[in-house]
Amino acid sequence: MTHLVTQRLTVDALLAEVEGPERGGTCVFLGTVRREDDVTGIEYSAYDQMAIAEIERMLGEARERWPEARVALQHRLGLIPVGEASIAIAAAAPHRDAAFAACRYVIEEVKKRLPIWKKELHADGSATWVDPSGKPVAGGLRDR
Amino acid sequence: MARVTVRFFARYAELTGCETAAVLVPGSSATVGDVLTRVRETVPGARSLPPRLLAALNLRQVKHDAIVKDGDEVALLPPLSGG
Numbered sequence: 331m332t333h334l335v336t337q338r339l340t341v342d343a344l345l346a347e348v349e350g351p352e353r354g355g356t357c358v359f360l361g362t363v364r365r366e367d368d369v370t371g372i373e374y375s376a377y378d379q380m381a382i383a384e385i386e387r388m389l390g391e392a393r394e395r396w397p398e399a400r401v402a403l404q405h406r407l408g409l410i411p412v413g414e415a416s417i418a419i420a421a422a423a424p425h426r427d428a429a430f431a432a433c434r435y436v437i438e439e440v441k442k443r444l445p446i447w448k449k450e451l452h453a454d455g456s457a458t459w460v461d462p463s464g465k466p467v468a469g470g471l472r473d474r
Numbered sequence: 475m476a477r478v479t480v481r482f483f484a485r486y487a488e489l490t491g492c493e494t495a496a497v498l499v500p501g502s503s504a505t506v507g508d509v510l511t512r513v514r515e516t517v518p519g520a521r522s523l524p525p526r527l528l529a530a531l532n533l534r535q536v537k538h539d540a541i542v543k544d545g546d547e548v549a550l551l552p553p554l555s556g557g
Contacts (some may be wrong), residue, residue: 359528360494361557374556375483375484377481377530377549377551379533380530380533380549381535381556383533384533385533404542405556405557416557417556417557437557440556440557441554441556441557442554443535443554444554444556444557445483445530445549445554445556446552446554446555446556446557447483447484447485447552447554447555447556448555448556459484459485459552459555460555461552461553461555462553462554462555463553
């Protein structure tokens with residue numbers, strides 16, 4: 331499936347990728363844009379080719395660790411308003427333990443490895459790049 | 475000499491004012507670190523890049539001692555914030 335999209339994410343398409351009669355546990359993770367201070371939305375941008383390659387590698391690692399599980403992932407790019415999802419992950423496995431574990435593995439790897447960046451847009455028209463390391467960096471970055 | 479394409483993303487593209495640049499480094503043993511040194515010397519605005527940079531070589535994160543060859547692509551990645 332296409333891993334990077336600009337339209338609104340839907341869970342149905344992900345579920346269709348992972349469902350199967352032998353898989354009795356399905357776990358879905360959605361990451362959504364939070365309302366914080368005066369943030370009206372977040373603009374997501376990516377190093378597309380590397381992001382796709384990293385997602386394929388992460389899903390491959392999940393397949394190696396949980397061979398009976400199926401995992402699907404989509405990340406949305408572009409301007410995402412508060413309350414809408416930026417990432418959706420579905421994992422299905424014969425039993426719930428593997429479904430939760432595979433889903434958790436993939437979202438944690440996304441946070442560590444996926445070359446995607448977000449810029450918070452504020453009500454006054456200004457914008458700040460988000461630095462999840464929390465280190466103060468010159469150039470309008472805010473701690474996160 | 476090896477010709478390496480360098481790509482800048484997000485805040486680094488804003489700092490340097492460009493999304494790609496090409497640099498030349500000595501042929502057989504140049505590293506990602508050497509590429510970054512050339513970038514700071516030759517790309518306007520690159521001096522304002524942070525001293526420690528996350529880099530990728532041909533779509534994989536690497537350390538700065540990774541060897542580059544002609545035609546490679548090095549990307550400078552600001553702190554990742556996907557998800």
